[in-house]
Amino acid sequence: MQQRISAWLAAATAAFLVPLSTAQAKTPPDTFVVAANMSQMITLDPAAINESFTAGFMRNVCDALIGFDEKDPSKLAPGIAESWTVSPDSTTYTLRIRGGLRFPSGNPVSAEDIAWSMKRNLKLNLANAQRLREWDITKDNVDSVVQVVDAQTLRIKPTRPWAPNLFLFAFTDFRVAPALDRREILKNEAAGDLGNKWLATHSACVGPFRVATWRPQDVMILDRNDGYWRRKVAMKRVVVRHVPEAGAQRLMLEQGDIDFADNIDPADFQALEKNPRVHISYTPSLGVSYMMFNMNDPRFRSPKLFEAFRYLFDYHGLESTLLRNHSIARESVVPNGVFGALPESYKPYKLDLERAKRLIAEAGYPDGFSAEIAVLNSFPYPDLAQHLQANAEKVGVHLKITQMIGAQLYQRARARKFELYMAGYGFNYPDANNIFLRFAYNPDNSPTSKDTISVAWRAGWDPGASFNDAIRAAQVERDQAKRQAIYEDLQKRFNATSPIIPLFQRLSVNAVGADVTAFRHTLTGDDYSSIEKR
Amino acid sequence: MNALVRTGWRSWLSAEVAQSAWQASAQRAWLGWRRFLGNPLAVAGLAVIVALMVVALAAPWIATHDPYAQDLAARLLPPGAGHWFGTDEVGRDVFSRVVYGSRITLEIVFLVAIIVAPIGLAIGTVSGYAGGWLDTVLMRVTDIFLAFPGLVLALAFVAALGPGLFNAVIAIALTHWPGFARLARAETLVVRHADYVSASRIQGASPMRIVLRHVVPMCLPSVIVRTSLSMAGVILTAAGLGFLGLGAQPPSPEWGAMLASGRRFLIDYWWMPTFPGLAILLVSLAFNLLGDGLRDVLDPRSE
């Protein structure tokens, strides 16, 4: 019986070494088993992936042109582009594509594939087209901006002289310029959709793994691509099971049924830290928690009011209890680890009810006021909101909390239909430009503005011409030290005038079974190619 | 009444022949009550519900702490001398929150009952008595609502109306009235051919009067039973909605919401979701037992 089943297993799948006695399940040494909540995974097409779980995951399937140095993540390192040069006036970038690369289909990788994928991104005009538009690369100018010099050379001529370090950051995200297997994709094209339907459920790019199976909200299986250029990959297969309950994920991890639980809840941190069968570690991420006022509401105009609320949070208390190992207090809008950030020691605010009450009175509300705060309904926002509510009550402000799911909350943000708001945000790359573009840059604060993506616009905040201009100036400043100085100044001005209050920076929790001896976690995601097991 | 004073109320209630309609009704109620008392489970159910009302009314005296007071230094403490049911993730006393949560539970139950029973009764009796196209239309509408699983319908309504306790009550009421309407209609169909109804009609009583004076009272027993039984389901649905974050909003100590926020802590800090869960179970069970007992007493056909 055992032999027959082994034969069956070997025939149907790669060689699994799992004993079928389910009393003590262990995962095979060359297979990495993950439990994650896959309900947000909608599509695998790089031109359309917009949410963080899928993006982080697909980074292990599609390499980007440029990566980060493994020893010093603040430095850029070669990816699919093995080297690049920038012209002195910052208008021409020449990238040399690594030679000898092949797609899983066997087709060779050339600069044409990359240029094609960028044009495809713009033509399809889905969620990630804006990642190119952000750099003023549009459908209309892409043919002159992106040029194929030869099979191994790509030339990019942006229309603005962006600071080189900044512009190159764009290419660390695989969704901007992935190496897509043009021939394979076009073979599977349907009605001129440039393979969008096919790529939604398949992968066709260069990376350590390829997608072998994907059943939405059920399971995803990645198979190793042999001969990966970056390193020898130990894992032959990665299996991701859909487990929506964080508690169930933890139980599976403790039992040894899985190697990695993607959604460990902070309530389980302490128990897992004590469990010898589990390794748990915490690394900073580019996610933040914040709250904001809606300045379109005539009551919320005074910067003193905004300042007052900055004193209503017990940052240190929360950081060491409720948010322990989940978030760290970060009182500047630019998170730690991002170029341009103020130092970690920058902590000008703490819980001070007296001061808050005084400032609220100075803002014109000596008897306080009532307001509704719209809150994302996942941890930690309801708890943070209740903390704020309790403290606000003590200074005469009555807050009514309304929790809602993302799709509902973001709709209200876009429509500017809220009074107070509390949620999280995930930034894309570790440069302050990214942060200020999203949270401060707001040249057109009118209701008909096209910049509804800007959180500043949603808060109805016009930072002023000099602020907007400084952001634009920093984008093309070649001197890194000068850029740093501009951003530091902007962060301080932000805290002094903005209705947006930065609160915490999220940590990413990594919980693996004790059999996993190596697994690299970075600011932008988990590297499955680096995994080693006992 | 003189008879009452002279011979004592006990003998008045057990007199062989009733001297007035009032005495006859009182006697029936008294007999029903005695039969009810003979059912220990039903009595237990009633006791729990009475206890619930007492706790809700006397909450400020029974609770040991302020249910909203946060204390980050005292979070996640196990049940003990200082906190009988332990503390939650922001240091609030779970016992006090469960106690105050009883008020919300009662509020929901009461509001739903006074919305659903009259509306269901009205639609059902009108539909059953009038017959014809009115009946068909009303019953089709009822069928459409009945064709949905209760939770899904409530979910959809609350999602549409927005989260909040009041909206949750409306949504729950919207999902429960069809059952009552059907029940009332069934009873009405039986009653409308009764002799005394026909007699009333011949005497020239208006349909409205007939329905109100004759039909509705006949439906009342089964409606009362159904109300009690439904309340159990209402509590569970409200808990389900609170569980999904669509009911009472924080920091309100609604039991379903407490289950939701405590669910993450089930493995290591079991007291957080367990006590509200037990409270829901107990109260829901009590309504079921009560309804069961009432049915045995009021609805002879259930024998």
Added chain:
Amino acid sequence: MTLAGLAALTFFIGRVMPVDPVIAIVGEQADQETYRAVRAQLGLDRPLPVQFAYYVRDIATGNFGTAIATGHPVIEDIRRVFPATLELATLALLTGVLLGVPLGIAAAVWRGRGPDHAVRLFGLVGYSVPHFWLGLIALVVFYARLHWIGGSGRVSVANVDLVPSVTGMILVDSALDRNWDVFRDALRHIAMPALILATTSMAYLSRMTRSFMLEQLGQEYVTTARIKGLSGFGVTWHAFRNIAVPLVTVVVLAYGGLLDGAVLTETVFGWPGFGQYLTSGLLAGDMNVVLTCTLLVGVIFLALNLLSDVLYRTLDPRTR
């Protein structure tokens, strides 16, 4: 006509929901251009009556739209997820019948005494317990502490896709394939969710059985049989045979009620079935999914009611 009303009601709910399906697709950080493009793609910029007209036309031609989360036609998705729920509900129903009916009989036979009260209490507890709470506790106790049952999902990781899918129900498929290890594994995973789901139908069935039995036991032929000396067991057996028909119709109705419970139970146990599909569709504001699923559930309920009526008429010898 009920179906038409159902369609209208679900459409109304769908459009009134304040959840924005466009945001579910493009995410919070999409710019105006992307948002508008996708909105137009979904046909949401057309006036409401027009949308409804399209909706009706689509349904009439069997086109139930594409699900946002999977990118596949909703019908295909339902075909994929339904067997899981079917398996779970069927097993739950069987459990409910196997446990509920004998309990109901016992309650009727020993009416008014210990067993009757015990069964009543037990049944009512089943009605009153919040399933999601019970499910979580079961996972903690029986999976984490005692290792008696499997964890989340239908089978453990090693057995995913191992057995060729004939019916989509892993228990059936693995039995057909004679792969008993997978069968055992699947059984270990389905046991707890089925048991928890069964608690409500157990309560319902035990009470209905009790009711029916009491009716029978009060009849003349029973008294006659007792006088004639027929054993207690024999009497019970005869009475039971007479209620078998109405009981079957009740069982059919109970099946529909299980769909309601599946919604939360599936979430707790990570069961990739219809209930989970509907809930995630609802919370994502995916109208195609919500409308199609609720229509389907409505149709199933109606069909079960009809089946119940038909069975009653054909099987009951008295109505022939």
